[in-house]
Amino acid sequence: MDQASTPFPSIDRKDFRAALGLFPTGVAVVTADHVEGGGRIGMTITSFNSVSLDPPLVLFSIDKKALSLPALAKAQMYSINVLGEQHEHISARFATAKGDKWGATEVETHEGLPFTLAHSLVAFQCAPHAEYDGGDHLIFVGRVLRIHRREFGAPLVFFSGRYAALQQPAVSAPI
Template identity: 45%
Template sequence: MIDPRRFRDALGRFATGITVITCLDPQGEVPNGFTANSFSSLSLDPPLVLFSLRRDAGCLGAFERARAFAVNVLAEDHQGLSNRFAGKEAGRWEGLEFEAGQTGAPLLPGMLAQFECRTEMIHDGGDHRIFVGRVLRLTMPREGEPLVYYQGDYRFLARD
């Protein structure tokens, strides 16, 4: 049997980028979002991406109902935004500027890249749900270095 804490520690040795994944809940037209490092490319043809979301996440129902989402790729100066969407859901959107993408999902300003997706499939994955999305539109609003997560903390890429 694999110890859950040890498993999590070992996974933490894999450096990942940080995203904020958003949707517009059709129940009340309410924006939702969360910080995720579970984002990954899946296929080039067709263009597919995936992310996973805990079954006990407060926003799970919104993402299941929305059938579309946006992936906002954070830059190294977005640590505060990452923390905001990693914390409790209340107040996440207060005073935050965003625009609605073509799917209605919120697009956050100043991102390194944004992927607007239609949900193609949702799979069970243990204590998570796995969302597969077809990329309908992508943008790369700015250049910059990514915000990286490694061993439970934010990291920055070394410059030459």
């Protein structure tokens, strides 16, 4: 039998999600100005990674059912703010679809560039480069225009459906 005509086995959605959860990810918040109607948009993401050094490109993906997706797709620029382990409360706030995300959130503005979260470990200010269909998600590729490295510390990590801490390696005595 020809391998091309053999259907692939069905993957259970819950099993697939649980298996993906075994890959630890950093946590970030993507932020942008809302082009229509003013205001700001922001949402927690765990699907952030580098794409290219030359040109400097990064990507993240957003569920197609996300309420902020249409506004983010129209954004002329956005920022990706990498959270530190002390920012679990910020991650939780921006992971909700509704509610006041901005009342207790300190931001920094940058002339001509998108605003950033004031206390993130690092923020990447980006211009849209490309978008791709990714099944039930939309994949955004952004060209990094500026990097703001602010704080040092351990990143906020998500693993197996919950926040986790990185185990710091033991420092051995010099030989």
